Amino acid sequence: MAHQGGVLATIRRALPEGRALADEEWASRHRWIVGLIYVHAVFFVFYGLIRGFGLIHSLTEASVVATAGVVASLPILGRHTRAIVAALGLVGASAVFVHLSGGVVEVHFHFFVVIGLLSLYQEWGPFLAALVFVVLHHGVLGAVVPETVYNHDAAVNRPWTWAAIHGGFVLAASVANLIAWRINEQTGSHLHQSEERFRRVFDDSAVGMSTVDPEGRFQAVNQAFCEITGYTEAELLVMTPSEFTLEDDVVRSHDALALLLSGATQSLDMEKSYVRKDGAIVNVFNSLSAIQDPDGNVVGVAGVTQDVTDRRRAENALAHQAFHDAVTGLPNRNLFLDRLELAVARSARHHNMTAVLFLDVDRFKWVNDSLGHAAGDTLLRSIAERMQESLRAGDTLARFGGDEFAVLCEDVVDVNEAIVVAQRLSATFVAPFILEDDRAVTVTASVGIAMANSAANRPEALLRDADSAMYRAKERGRDRIEVFDDEMRARAMSRLETEAALRHAIDNGELRVHYQPIVDLDGERVVGVEALVRWQHPERGLVPPLDFIPLAEETGLIVPIGSYVLSEACTTIANWNKAHRDRPPLAVSVNLSARQLASPGLPNVVAGVLVRSGLARELLCLEITESVLMEDADTSRDLLESLKRLGVTIAVDDFGTGYSSLLYLRRFPVDVLKIDRSFVAGLGTSSEDSAIVSGVIGLAHALGLRSVAEGVEQPGQAVELGMLGCDTAQGFYWSRPLEPAALNVWLDEQVVTISSETASVGTGPSPDLA
Ligand code: C2E
Ligand code: CA
Ligand code: CA
Numbered sequence: 083m084a085h086q087g088g089v090l091a092t093i094r095r096a097l098p099e100g101r102a103l104a105d106e107e108w109a110s111r112h113r114w115i116v117g118l119i120y121v122h123a124v125f126f127v128f129y130g131l132i133r134g135f136g137l138i139h140s141l142t143e144a145s146v147v148a149t150a151g152v153v154a155s156l157p158i159l160g161r162h163t164r165a166i167v168a169a170l171g172l173v174g175a176s177a178v179f180v181h182l183s184g185g186v187v188e189v190h191f192h193f194f195v196v197i198g199l200l201s202l203y204q205e206w207g208p209f210l211a212a213l214v215f216v217v218l219h220h221g222v223l224g225a226v227v228p229e230t231v232y233n234h235d236a237a238v239n240r241p242w243t244w245a246a247i248h249g250g251f252v253l254a255a256s257v258a259n260l261i262a263w264r265i266n267e268q269t270g271s272h273l274h275q276s277e278e279r280f281r282r283v284f285d286d287s288a289v290g291m292s293t294v295d296p297e298g299r300f301q302a303v304n305q306a307f308c309e310i311t312g313y314t315e316a317e318l319l320v321m322t323p324s325e326f327t328l329e330d331d332v333v334r335s336h337d338a339l340a341l342l343l344s345g346a347t348q349s350l351d352m353e354k355s356y357v358r359k360d361g362a363i364v365n366v367f368n369s370l371s372a373i374q375d376p377d378g379n380v381v382g383v384a385g386v387t388q389d390v391t392d393r394r395r396a397e398n399a400l401a402h403q404a405f406h407d408a409v410t411g412l413p414n415r416n417l418f419l420d421r422l423e424l425a426v427a428r429s430a431r432h433h434n435m436t437a438v439l440f441l442d443v444d445r446f447k448w449v450n451d452s453l454g455h456a457a458g459d460t461l462l463r464s465i466a467e468r469m470q471e472s473l474r475a476g477d478t479l480a481r482f483g484g485d486e487f488a489v490l491c492e493d494v495v496d497v498n499e500a501i502v503v504a505q506r507l508s509a510t511f512v513a514p515f516i517l518e519d520d521r522a523v524t525v526t527a528s529v530g531i532a533m534a535n536s537a538a539n540r541p542e543a544l545l546r547d548a549d550s551a552m553y554r555a556k557e558r559g560r561d562r563i564e565v566f567d568d569e570m571r572a573r574a575m576s577r578l579e580t581e582a583a584l585r586h587a588i589d590n591g592e593l594r595v596h597y598q599p600i601v602d603l604d605g606e607r608v609v610g611v612e613a614l615v616r617w618q619h620p621e622r623g624l625v626p627p628l629d630f631i632p633l634a635e636e637t638g639l640i641v642p643i644g645s646y647v648l649s650e651a652c653t654t655i656a657n658w659n660k661a662h663r664d665r666p667p668l669a670v671s672v673n674l675s676a677r678q679l680a681s682p683g684l685p686n687v688v689a690g691v692l693v694r695s696g697l698a699r700e701l702l703c704l705e706i707t708e709s710v711l712m713e714d715a716d717t718s719r720d721l722l723e724s725l726k727r728l729g730v731t732i733a734v735d736d737f738g739t740g741y742s743s744l745l746y747l748r749r750f751p752v753d754v755l756k757i758d759r760s761f762v763a764g765l766g767t768s769s770e771d772s773a774i775v776s777g778v779i780g781l782a783h784a785l786g787l788r789s790v791a792e793g794v795e796q797p798g799q800a801v802e803l804g805m806l807g808c809d810t811a812q813g814f815y816w817s818r819p820l821e822p823a824a825l826n827v828w829l830d831e832q833v834v835t836i837s838s839e840t841a842s843v844g845t846g847p848s849p850d851l852a
Contacts, residue, residue: 103204108161111202112154115168118199119151122175126182133182143182147175162207169208172196173215177223185233190248194255201259204267209256216252220245290366290387293373296343298322301382310366310389312359323385328355328363342372342383353390365394407481409459410466418480418488422541425492426534432493437500439489440530440548441469441507444560446485449523451714457517461525464517468510473503488545497533497565504529504563526561528552533566550574577633583619584630584639588646592618595650596819599828600671600790600812603804608832610669610703612812613651614819615643635677644678645687652695652702654822658829660696665833671703671733676710685724692728699729703754706732708740715746726751733790738778748785755782757808759793766798776806783807 103111123144130140150171154164176192183189193216200208224231224241231237237244284291290307294300303318311318311326327335331354341347349371356364367390373382405417413421422438429436443465450458462481469487470479478490489507494500507529514522530551532544550573551566558564587593597611617625634640655670678684692699704725711718711734722732733754734747738761757778764771775791782789791803794813803811817828 108203112164112168115172115199115202116151116154119147119154119168119171119175122172122179123148123151126175126178129179129182133184135182140182143178147171147178150174162205165203165205165208166211169196169200169203169211170215172199173212173219177215177219181223181230185229185231187233193248193252197252197255197259200256201263204263206256206260209260213249213252213256217245217249220248290389291385292318292387293382293384294323294339295382296380298324298339298343307387310358310364310387311356312362317359326356326358328357331355338370339383342370343380345372345380348372363391364389365391407483410463410481412466412470412487413478413480415480415482415488418478418482418490419541419545421478422490422544425490426539426541426544429492429534434492435494435496435500436534436544437489437491437494437497437503438532438534438544438548439491439500439504439507440532440545440552441487441489441504442528442552442556443485443487444526444528444556446525449525453517453521453523457521460517461515461523464515465511465525469507472506472510477503488548494533497531500531500533501563501565504531508561508563528555528560529563530555531563531565547571547574580630580633581637581639584617584634584637587617587619588642592620593643593646593650594618594624594821595647595654596821597651597654597670597825598812598819599817599825600669600810601816602810603800603808607666608668608829609666609810610671610701611655611825612671612705612819613647613673615647631675635675638677640675640677641681644673644675645691648672648688649691649695652691652697655701656695656697658826659698659701662829667698667701668829669701669703669731670697671705673705673707673735676707676713679706679710679718679721684721685728688725688730689728692730700731702730703733704730705735705756707735708737710740711750712740712746719746719750722751736792738774744781747781752787754788754790756790756792759791759813762791762793762799762803762813763795765802766796772802775803775808779806779808 102108126144126147127137127140130143131137135143150167153159154168154171156164159167173193173196176190176196179192180186180189193212197209197212200212220231221242224237224245228238228241231241232244284302284304287304287306290304290310292300292303292307299320299322300318303315305315308315308318313321313326323339324332324336335352335354338350338352341350349369351367351369353365353367356366358364367388369386371384372380373384375381405414405420406412407414422436425436443462446458446461449461462485466479466481466487469489473479473489474491476492480488480490482488489503491500491503494503508527511525511527514524516522530548530553532547532551534544547566547570550570551564554570555562555564594616596614596616598614599608600610600612601607602609615627615631617627617630619625631640634643651670651672655668659667674684688702688704691697692702706718706722711722725732731753732751733756734750734752735756736758737755738758755778757775761771761774761778765775766772779789788809789807791799791808791811792813794800794803794811794815796815799813800811800815820828
């Protein structure tokens with residue numbers, strides 16, 4: 083059994099898979115075979131007559147064959163049965179042919195033709211039926227009526243042997259056919275499988291795929307490609323890619339196809355845009371490659387298409403962001419510098435001039451602070467719009483942030499032309515700007531102009547020059563136009579030098595702190611000192627603070643400088659207090675700049691200095707200029723409060739010059755008002771100044787604050803201040819600011835003077851202390 087099973091299995095394995103033909107295909111082949119059977123039947127009628135068999139005989143033989151044809155066509159029979167019947171019909175036809183021919187050997191070849199035809203069924207039933215038929219037919223008829231089968235004696239005498247021989251050939255033909263069939267089926271199935279696999283990849287791919295023929299028409303497209311283009315497969319299959327390629331890209335894309343189809347290149351990538359069926363534009367990335375036949379001829383192009391619209395959009399947005407200002411949409415500093423560089427290079431070639439205008443909106447900060455940032459942004463946008471309209475098409479208007487704008491004018495003849503442009507820009511500020519809720523604001527602009535006429539002008543330098551000129555316009559009262567000139571250049575150069583030197587001043591130990599005594603007007607006793615910085619410049623000597631503090635403020639250097647002064651002053655005075663425990667302790671006042679106030683670590687810096695120096699916290703007074711305090715009152719208040727929590731006192735410096743609102747003053751946690759020396763100077767001569775000083779002192783007292791008068795030079799001023807009730811004062815009358823050693827000497831002298839004064843009470847007027 084096992085052996086038999088083994089044989090069967092071997093046979094089955096040897097037989098073709100029998101992957102059945104599709105019904106349609108089978109039916110069409112079957113129709114052909116049945117048709118052939120009928121052709122034979124008709125042929126036999128005539129052949130029988132020619133061969134002299136008579137009509138009845140011929141008709142009978144033909145009808146047997148025709149009957150097989152009819153039965154094989156009956157739909158109620160299954161496919162197998164009909165195939166076997168058809169096979170019997172065909173081999174039957176062979177048998178009739180042999181019979182009518184009188185057993186001619188050559189006519190037997192018909193059997194082999196038939197066996198060949200039967201392989202069309204791709205089933206082995208018909209072969210088997212044919213084989214059995216041939217053996218039985220040759221054997222039985224060969225034995226009974228041999229002349230109908232054979233026409234030579236050897237076969238007539240031994241019909242069964244010759245039946246076996248014929249059967250053997252038929253079997254061999256069948257086997258040959260089966261083998262061919264099996265081989266075809268195997269390669270066919272591999273092909274089929276890989277085709278199937280490819281088809282699935284093609285159809286299900288997330289990227290678009292398509293092929294076009296040599297005429298550029300689509301041959302195949304997948305679902306993803308349909309989705310990208312918005313067209314259905316049926317629509318695409320009668321189109322060419324150009325039909326939905328964006329017009330700008332048509333030539334390029336046509337050229338690419340031509341290159342591939344001509345064989346000039348095997349593959350190429352290109353980015354282009356499609357117009358979708360719904361009209362939307364999509365950006366696509368196409369990887370195209372030529373399809374070649376086995377001989378290397380290009381028979382089409384295959385494309386892989388990716389929708390990169392979102393990626394492109396994001397990239398464009400990023401690029402735009404990097405080079406444009408978010409509020410106004412204008413180019414930003416980077417883009418401006420880029421264009422300026424190109425312009426300067428161009429102007430060098432063409433010997434014409436390039437102008438850079440730097441424009442700052444006057445009082446913009448006021449709008450922003452009082453009306454809010456939204457209003458500020460609206461104002462900036464309106465300004466940008468108006469200015470843009472007033473410029474020529476080729477000019478570049480950029481916003482540098484804040485209220486700063488820059489204009490690049492190429493191809494100007496001379497500086498006068500640039501001035502005209504600047505005047506046009508200024509003129510756009512004349513009409514009020516209307517903000518949200520119909521609020522109208524009027525602002526002006528300060529404009530600086532710098533000209534470039536050679537490539538030696540670096541863009542950054544040009545911009546800086548225009549900025550300096552703008553600064554000059556501000557200094558000279560705003561709402562003006564200034565042109566950068568040689569004097570400004572010299573100033574700018576010296577500024578640059580000073581800045582460079584100042585950077586090293588701290589590290590090189592060039593900063594000095596001097597101290598000016600502050601006296602109590604009651605008993606003219608020293609109560610404290612004000613720390614004032616100086617710069618011991620290696621070449622320029624002792625530089626007064628007003629010559630470098632503004633620059634330090636602008637560059638931010640004031641922050642480390644201020645920290646240094648604070649630390650130095652606290653340490654010096656703390657040490658003096660420790661060394662003179664027998665005398666009343668000295669307080670020390672230190673000036674703070676706007677930039678220092680804005681730096682977030684200030685309270686920590688102050689706390690750290692107090693700890694390290696050992697100065698009693700109530701002895702430190704921080705002086706802040708009135709105008710600085712009022713600039714951003716809310717922020718100032720918060721900051722003052724956190725400084726107050728450290729236990730230090732706060733003085734409002736230069737009081738009377740900064741338009742303090744009484745309201746703020748009341749809410750600020752300050753302790754001292756320092757009366758500006760410009761008012762003190764007029765004491766005794768200007769009744770107005772006297773009134774102001776008296777008013778400030780009154781105000782201070784009303785608010786519970788102490789008053790300090792600055793810049794007292796004359797004994798009369800000291801006397802008047804005393805009469806007005808001023809608490810303390812400082813000035814050259816008592817002492818100039820002194821370096822620490824000189825201060826020590828001065829303070830020691832005070833003890834002597836005061837004690838001698840005490841000793842001589844009632845003996846005469848006070849001696850001159852200065
Ligand atoms: P300030 O805070 O108002 O300092 C007082 C200025 O008046 C000092 O000028 C002082 O020398 C001067 N002065 C004092 N008594 C008299 C007088 O009787 N007559 C005249 N005409 N002037 C007198 P200085 O030292 O040149 O300082 C100028 C300004 O520089 C200071 O004005 C202050 O605003 C700033 N400053 C000085 N040191 C520093 C500092 O360490 N940090 C900061 N942020 N600013 C400082
Ligand atoms: Ca001061
Ligand atoms: Ca002052």
